[in-house]
Amino acid sequence: MTPRLNEIWVYLAASPLLGLTATLLAYVFAFRIYERARFSPLANPVMISVALLVAVLTVTGTPYQTYFDGAQFVHFLLGPATVALAVPLYQQLPKLRAHVLPLLGGLLAGSLVAVVSAVGIAWLLGASPEVVRSLAPKSVTIPIAMGVAEKIGGLPSLTAVLVMGTGIIGAISATKILNLLGMRDYSVRGFATGLAAHGIGTARAFQVNQEAGAFAALGMGLNGVLTAVLVPLLATWMPR
Amino acid sequence: MLQTLAILLVFQSVGEVFSYALRLPVPGPVIGMILLFCWLAIDDRLLAIIQGTTAELLKHLSLLFVPAGVGIMVHGSRIGGEWMPIIVALVLSTWLAIATTALVTRALMRKPPASPASPASSPGPSADDAATDAGERQ
Numbered sequence A: 001m002t003p004r005l006n007e008i009w010v011y012l013a014a015s016p017l018l019g020l021t022a023t024l025l026a027y028v029f030a031f032r033i034y035e036r037a038r039f040s041p042l043a044n045p046v047m048i049s050v051a052l053l054v055a056v057l058t059v060t061g062t063p064y065q066t067y068f069d070g071a072q073f074v075h076f077l078l079g080p081a082t083v084a085l086a087v088p089l090y091q092q093l094p095k096l097r098a099h100v101l102p103l104l105g106g107l108l109a110g111s112l113v114a115v116v117s118a119v120g121i122a123w124l125l126g127a128s129p130e131v132v133r134s135l136a137p138k139s140v141t142i143p144i145a146m147g148v149a150e151k152i153g154g155l156p157s158l159t160a161v162l163v164m165g166t167g168i169i170g171a172i173s174a175t176k177i178l179n180l181l182g183m184r185d186y187s188v189r190g191f192a193t194g195l196a197a198h199g200i201g202t203a204r205a206f207q208v209n210q211e212a213g214a215f216a217a218l219g220m221g222l223n224g225v226l227t228a229v230l231v232p233l234l235a236t237w238m239p240r
Numbered sequence B: 001m002l003q004t005l006a007i008l009l010v011f012q013s014v015g016e017v018f019s020y021a022l023r024l025p026v027p028g029p030v031i032g033m034i035l036l037f038c039w040l041a042i043d044d045r046l047l048a049i050i051q052g053t054t055a056e057l058l059k060h061l062s063l064l065f066v067p068a069g070v071g072i073m074v075h076g077s078r079i080g081g082e083w084m085p086i087i088v089a090l091v092l093s094t095w096l097a098i099a100t101t102a103l104v105t106r107a108l109m110r111k112p113p114a115s116p117a118s119p120a121s122s123p124g125p126s127a128d129d130a131a132t133d134a135g136e137r138q
Helices: A005-013 A016-036 A045-060 A064-076 A078-084 A086-091 A093-098 A100-124 A129-135 A142-151 A156-180 A186-208 A210-237 B002-021 B028-042 B045-059 B061-070 B072-109 B126-132
Strands: none
Touching: A005 A016, A016 A045, A016 A064, A016 B061, A045 A064, A045 A156, A045 B061, A045 B072, A064 A078, A064 B061, A078 A086, A078 B002, A078 B028, A078 B045, A078 B061, A086 A093, A086 A210, A086 B028, A086 B045, A093 A100, A100 A129, A100 A186, A100 A210, A100 B072, A129 A156, A129 B072, A142 A156, A142 A210, A156 A186, A156 B061, A156 B072, A186 A210, A186 B061, A186 B072, A210 B028, B002 B028, B002 B045, B028 B045, B045 B061, B061 B072
């Protein structure tokens, strides 16, 4: 007697195995496409994996929580991976030392523009105050952004979605923008990408060039800290 | 590999303790990254031990964002009727942030010209060259 197919499904769907397996399979498949597309930014592997998984979960009627019970093992590695970014950063120490002031100048300008333009454009187009405030920290890594959103009266869960969107948009479009501007220096290219598009931009930068990746990690880290300080100060001028 | 993972987790844990105890808005892993960077700057004997595994871990950094990204299916409905201002703001603001950061950083990196000729007098050579090697770059 073999158990019926839906019984097997019910058994498997309840275990974390399925969420983990699905995540890895979706990513392996997405990365194949990315390779086939010769690492074109338009074939971003995060975007493709997420789209695939959302489609599968929706079709099978699997709740996100059930999926995440398995996928959390992958999610957990984000912590140690963030710490690991110190290594490529350290390897760029001489260049970092030589350009401390330009990098800080770029940080201040880029961070301000990331916040003010998002808030300003959404406000001009008639977004609600809650949405405008949720947009303010959209360029920084998820835990910082959610904390900031909560502090200034945004919706942390909406901010999480906006942060993911920003990362994917940044990873897809950075190459084009930086080429249009004639940026040659990989440190500048990476720094701008990590600053504006946090970890997803940093992941893209590493796929292109090791130096770009290191400076992306720097941009991501510095903008995280600056945004956490800056946005609560700027929040007094945001619509309420 | 295990040794490296243990080292990374120790730095992350210390970062979490700092973040929690001092009520910092910066999450533990980011503080852990800063601490590991400082450690390496003071004494880089650790580098030889962790270099290989950290490079391997960072090679597939994209993968680690997938579980959180799938969360769009839960919270995406919050975007609701305001998708238009949200998408326009996200796209334009991200483009502006990338361009501003790159332009300001590059401008500040450029050393003042040694000769009295002003840099404005030379026609920008970058536009043509940028197009030729655009494909090789990020």
